[in-house]
Amino acid sequence: MSSRLDHHTPKYEDQMGNFGLSYHLEMLKDTERVGRIKKALDEVLQPEGIHCELGIGTGVFAIYAASRCRKVYAVEKDPAIYAFAKKNIEHSAYADKIELHLADALDFIPAEKADTLLVEMMSIWCINEPQVPVMNHARSHILRPDGISIPSKVLNLVELGQYDFEIMGVPCPASLPQFTGITAPRIMTQSKVFNVFDFTAQCSETIDFQISMEALLGGTINCARLSSLVELSPTVSFYSTDSLMPLTLVPLEEKRVQAGDQLTFRSQFKVRTDLESSLFELI
Numbered sequence: 001m002s003s004r005l006d007h008h009t010p011k012y013e014d015q016m017g018n019f020g021l022s023y024h025l026e027m028l029k030d031t032e033r034v035g036r037i038k039k040a041l042d043e044v045l046q047p048e049g050i051h052c053e054l055g056i057g058t059g060v061f062a063i064y065a066a067s068r069c070r071k072v073y074a075v076e077k078d079p080a081i082y083a084f085a086k087k088n089i090e091h092s093a094y095a096d097k098i099e100l101h102l103a104d105a106l107d108f109i110p111a112e113k114a115d116t117l118l119v120e121m122m123s124i125w126c127i128n129e130p131q132v133p134v135m136n137h138a139r140s141h142i143l144r145p146d147g148i149s150i151p152s153k154v155l156n157l158v159e160l161g162q163y164d165f166e167i168m169g170v171p172c173p174a175s176l177p178q179f180t181g182i183t184a185p186r187i188m189t190q191s192k193v194f195n196v197f198d199f200t201a202q203c204s205e206t207i208d209f210q211i212s213m214e215a216l217l218g219g220t221i222n223c224a225r226l227s228s229l230v231e232l233s234p235t236v237s238f239y240s241t242d243s244l245m246p247l248t249l250v251p252l253e254e255k256r257v258q259a260g261d262q263l264t265f266r267s268q269f270k271v272r273t274d275l276e277s278s279l280f281e282l283i
Contacts, residue, residue: 024057024081030243037061037120037150040232044116044148045069052114052142054105054134055121059085066094073110074100105134113144124248125156125226125269126197127278132271135199153231154197158265160213161185163223163249173251175275179242185225185249188217188257194267210266210283215257222254224265224280250280
């Protein structure tokens with residue numbers, strides 16, 4: 001049996017990034033995720049526009065986009081999911097408007113630049129998934145200079161607090177998505193923006209930064225809670241669900257604080273890696 005964390009983690013051993021079909025179904029049944037992306041597409045698609053989606057999965061959003069624009073370039077790297085999407089597209093009413101490619105999003109270059117782009121390869125703080133490098137490639141080679149991307153921006157936030165990593169005398173300090181049913185940490189600071197990925201321009205794929213934070217309560221801080229605010233389109237945002245970018249705890253070395261103390265939080269990470277190889281610390 002695999003954990004929910006395994007279920008939410010793509011397999012990158014072969015650089016493929018495969019998700020099982022059961023996870024695709026979970027994402028499609030996530031009404032908040034699907035509804036917000038659909039609303040963002042409604043906001044940016046134009047009847048005569050050219051749209052591109054990288055990593056189409058089962059093809060749901062590519063088919064929907066084809067109902068609202070002139071042409072869709074659809075790209076999927078996973079051969080099994082590509083075959084599944086191909087059948088779905090062929091059975092849709094818009095097969096003649098969708099050009100499907102079995103290709104790596106980081107290599108794909110369409111015959112013509114797109115007016116709009118959808119890349120939903122998001123993970124908490126954009127660490128696990130290749131959202132940032134794919135968007136950098138797309139900004140240079142796929143999207144028109146004045147084109148609109150979904151998402152357009154990701155703001156990474158952090159809060160500090162205390163969490164019971166020790167159970168019945170046994171410590172288990174590890175990163176933990178705050179899925180429904182998982183106990184929340186005791187937050188002791190304000191929430192602050194750590195960094196911003198602005199996809200209207202090229203984004204750095206390596207982050208090494210620090211911010212100041214004030215302790216609002218006294219006690220022991222031993223964790224940071226990571227979250228991401230996503231600007232999908234000009235008026236459509238997304239925050240967090242169990243299937244997409246769940247709030248995530250990462251352990252810190254314990255630090256006793258008093259209310260009013262000024263703290264310095266530092267993180268160093270490279271996108272498309274993992275939380276375990278990333279640095280999170282109080283200095």
